[in-house]
Structure formats: C-alpha cells, structure tokens
C-alpha cells in the first residue's frame with residue numbers, strides 16, 4: 293500500500309502581522325499558517341481560486357471570523373488569493389507541507405470504504421470500512437489530521453465516526469472524557485463538529501496515569517458500544533472510524549495505545565512524526581497482516597503548546613461547554629438539595645487500615661465505586677451526570693452531560709451548580725473526578 297508521498301517545495305518564509313484588509317497570494321500546494329492575535333478576532337475570505345482549512349473547503353467570497361489565539365492553516369491545491377482583515381500573531385506561507393501525503397492516505401481510505409460498501413453487508417469483515425487510529429507524540433498534529441480525514445470523507449458523502457481518546461484536550465466534548473460522534477458534514481473550522489448526541493464516557497481526570505485501568509475499561513466500553521451500533525448500520529460500518537489518541541506514547545501510554553488498537557480493531561495505524569514509535573508498532577503488529585502501520589511526516593505548522601497553554605485550552609473548552617463558543621449560550625444556575633443526588637468516585641482503597649490486620653497496607657482497587665460525601669471540597673469541580681439508573685451501572689454507562697459546582701451550603705444542605713440547559717437529569721447519579729474549572 294502506498295500511503296505516503298513526498299513533501300513539497302522550499303522552506304517557509306515568515307511575514308509580519310498587520311491590520312486592515314490584506315491580500316495574500318497562495319501558490320499551488322502552499323499553506324498560509326496563521327495564529328490570530330491575542331486581543332481581537334480575524335476576518336478571512338477566499339477571493340479567488342479554491343482553498344480549504346483542515347479539510348473543509350472555504351466558501352468563495354464569504355467573510356469568516358476566527359476568534360483570538362486560534363491557530364490554523366489555509367491550504368490550496370491549485371492556488372488561491374486570500375483576504376485577511378485584522379491582527380495576527382503570526383502569519384506566513386509555507387511551500388513545504390505534508391498535505392499531499394495526507395491526501396494520498398485519504399484516497400486509500402476511500403478505496404477501502406468503496407470496497408466495504410460494495411461487499412455484502414452480511415459479511416461483517418469485508419463490509420467494514422477503515423478503522424484508522426492516529427498516533428504520535430504531543431503536538432504532532434494528530435487532532436488536525438483526524439479532522440482532515442473526517443472532513444474529506446464527509447465531503448464525499450460518507451458519515452465516518454470520530455472517536456476521541458485524548459482526555460487531555462477533548463475535541464468532541466470537555467477534557468477528561470473519551471467520546472465518539474458521527475461526522476456528517478465537513479468540520480467547520482471555527483464552530484467545530486456539530487454534535488447531535490455524542491457518545492461520551494467520563495474518565496474524570498486529564499492524565500491517564502491517575503487510573504489507567506479505568507481508562508482501559510472505558511475505551512473497551514466505547515469500542516463495544518460502537519461495534520453494536522455498527523452491526524446494525526452498514527452505512528456507518530463502511531464509512532469506518534477515525535480515532536484520535538493521546539500524545540503520551542511512553543511506558544503506560546504506549547500500552548494504552550496498543551490497548552486502543554486492539555479494542556477498536558484498528559486496521560490502519562497512522563504514526564505522525566516519530567520513527568521510534570512507528571518501528572515499535574510495526575514490530576509488535578507484524579503478525580497481523582490486516583493492520584497497516586504507516587509513518588507520516590509531521591507538519592511544520594503544528595504549534596507547540598506548553599503545560600500552561602494546555603491548561604488554558606482545557607479551561608476554554610469547559611467554558612465553551614457552558615457558555616458557547618462566542619458566549620452565545622446561557623447556562624442555567626440551579627439549586628438542589630443534597631438528597632437530590634448520589635455522588636460516586638471511581639477508584640479507591642479496598643479497605644481502611646483499621647479493618648486490615650496490623651502491618652497490612654490497603655490495596656488500591658481502581659474499579660471500586662466510592663460514595664462521595666457532599667461538602668465544600670466539591671467546589672469548582674466539574675461532575676458528570678450518568679445515564680445509570682443503578683450504582684452498579686455507573687462504570688459502564690455513558691454520560692448525559694456535565695454540571696459545574698459553584699456553591700455548597702452545608703447548613704442548608706444545598707448545592708448550587710451550572711448546567712448548560714434547564715433539562716431534567718436522566719438519573720440521580722453524579723460522577724466525581726479531579727476535573728476542576730475556575731470561572732473568570
């Protein structure tokens with residue numbers, strides 16, 4: 293299989309940012325890379341030619357508005373003229389990008405989808421389209437490549453499923469979750485993926501090391517639920533999935549990546565920007581001829597983010613959940629009685645020291661459901677509202693949404709919280725993790 297392809301052209305040249313309408317000429321197979329200024333948004337339109345942003349075509353002559361700090365690239369296969377109005381932190385044209393190799397991957401996935409569609413839907417193997425997993429270190433462009441592959445497929449009329457296993461950032465919902473959703477139209481570069489009813493499991497932490505066993509159990513649950521959905525839906529099965537993973541690829545992170553490849557029965561593993569990971573995966577998967585491991589070049593446009601920037605991005609994502617992208621949603625502040633909810637944490641110690649023989653240490657039980665007392669320690673935590681109707685369903689249940697605790701009144705035994713809408717909760721069970729948010 294020839295997935296790869298050459299990078300094109302000469303090194304990029306940086307240019308200064310400016311305000312006022314500017315015209316930028318984009319030669320064929322070049323990319324305009326932009327970081328919008330910190331204070332104000334940027335307007336951009338396609339004046340002539342054709343161009344796309346991460347796989348989604350830009351409509352001609354229509355001004356698009358990009359919020360402050362957003363990082364993106366406009367790529368043109370045949371050449372285009374772009375107009376920009378507003379400040380940027382950086383903008384430059386790169387004539388060396390791996391975009392053609394990414395497009396080649398898309399073309400091969402298309403062949404696999406067509407073959408799957410043409411085969412008898414009774415044969416679950418041959419009617420299964422590509423199950424692509426995108427792996428690589430942090431800041432290698434995994435989420436961006438996933439979105440491109442999904443948007444290109446949606447443009448051809450497929451409805452591929454996007455699976456996001458990256459609990460650190462969260463492209464589908466808030467951080468601390470793993471989730472899946474069908475992508476029916478190319479992803480809007482500003483608004484993101486339109487969500488109908490995403491399938492979301494709450495892990496509750498932003499690093500998998502807090503409870504790697506729980507992470508694995510949730511990944512398995514999500515994979516099995518999608519398998520059941522695919523079994524009755526030949527359209528989704530043929531379109532396949534694109535699975536975005538975490539950038540943690542050493543030690544436990546590597547084991548979790550292998551676990552995800554197995555759980556989702558991935559048949560294409562795309563490795564971005566790391567030779568070592570690629571050769572380790574090729575080696576470990578060499579006895580499975582049905583799995584292709586493909587090395588792809590990382591784009592020079594991917595912006596590196598330090599821990600502080602990542603923390604901020606997480607915070608924005610949670611804010612967006614409650615308030616909308618442009619502060620256009622009005623979350624509901626509610627007051628409930630302590631007795632309206634039952635709270636659980638997943639993972640704890642098996643027995644207290646006092647219940648154990650002298651000298652014995654309590655062992656950690658990562659799957660233990662631990663009741664949580666309501667007190668002010670819960671302030672500023674984001675909790676998940678489980679679909680479970682009994683406590684023993686909590687670990688295997690997906691979640692309906694999230695609430696943010698803004699006040700606890702111990703005397704009156706009341707909880708004040710924000711919810712994105714005024715809807716009725718599907719049950720009384722809330723899951724507590726370590727996901728906090730400070731509204732500012």
Ligand SMILES: Nc1ncnc2c1ncn2[C@@H]1O[C@H](COP(=O)(O)OP(=O)(O)OP(=O)(O)O)[C@@H](O)[C@H]1O
Nearest residue numbers: 363364365430431432433434435436539593594595
């Ligand atoms: N070609 C490009 N030009 C400009 N910006 C880009 C380009 N590719 C990616 N970016 C930006 O770089 C940032 C990081 O990319 P991305 O989120 O895809 O990386 P990742 O590998 O998924 O990160 P993580 O470490 O969170 O797993 C994003 O803000 C994205 O919009």
